[in-house]
Amino acid sequence: SILHRAHFTTSAARLDQLPPPSAPEVCFVGRSNSGKSSAINVLTQQRRLAFSSKTPGRTRLINMFGMPDKLEPERDIGYLVDLPGYGYASVAREDRSAWAHVLGGYLRDRPSLVGIVLLVDIRRGVTDLDRNLIEWIAPSGKPVLALLTKADKFAYGQRIKMQFAVKQELAAIGMLHTVPFSSTHRIGLEDATTHIENWISP
Numbered sequence: 001s002i003l004h005r006a007h008f009t010t011s012a013a014r015l016d017q018l019p020p021p022s023a024p025e026v027c028f029v030g031r032s033n034s035g036k037s038s039a040i041n042v043l044t045q046q047r048r049l050a051f052s053s054k055t056p057g058r059t060r061l062i063n064m065f066g067m068p069d070k071l072e073p074e075r076d077i078g079y080l081v082d083l084p085g086y087g088y089a090s091v092a093r094e095d096r097s098a099w100a101h102v103l104g105g106y107l108r109d110r111p112s113l114v115g116i117v118l119l120v121d122i123r124r125g126v127t128d129l130d131r132n133l134i135e136w137i138a139p140s141g142k143p144v145l146a147l148l149t150k151a152d153k154f155a156y157g158q159r160i161k162m163q164f165a166v167k168q169e170l171a172a173i174g175m176l177h178t179v180p181f182s183s184t185h186r187i188g189l190e191d192a193t194t195h196i197e198n199w200i201s202p
């Protein structure tokens, strides 16, 4: 998969530090502890790619991972963009509004953004924090892949039930695909991979 070629390209603390849009971008958003880093690592088959974004001081950055063209490896044909996890309880109020600015601004204004991967812990379902995020996502009109993470914690029937509930909660989003997902048990991995690949090279 093209996703396996992902490599760290750049970090940005502010929107104006992002490189100019040059290729399709798929972003990953989720509250802290939603399983975002684990999902990025398993999708790219790289054990530590996204954990580098979790080292202290880098949690608030936008991290971009380029995926090089096969024939012209110096050229990235797409990017995975790890947006800062939101909702750390320990974060001060003014930091939260800075976060909201970065997340909201990226989702609203980035012209190269072709799809949004939203990570939702299947056990918690859609929380108030997620609802805030949906208010930024929905107006962007961009397609959303909702990964219901840690699906291994639930039996099949319970997974389907939760998937249905999440779908209803996310009804405000136009193009929505939901997938029960587990990084540890590789549930939904193929479905998610295909979906993201199709966004990058349709």
Ligand code: GDP
Binding pocket: 030, 031, 032, 033, 034, 035, 036, 037, 038, 039, 085, 149, 150, 151, 152, 153, 181, 182, 183, 184, 185
């Ligand atoms: P992030 O803060 O959203 O990047 O979340 P992480 O990827 O660091 O995961 C948060 C916690 O959930 C860690 O303790 C992971 O080991 C655990 N976790 C992540 N994905 C899975 C999964 O698919 N199954 C289970 N059982 N635990 C998971």
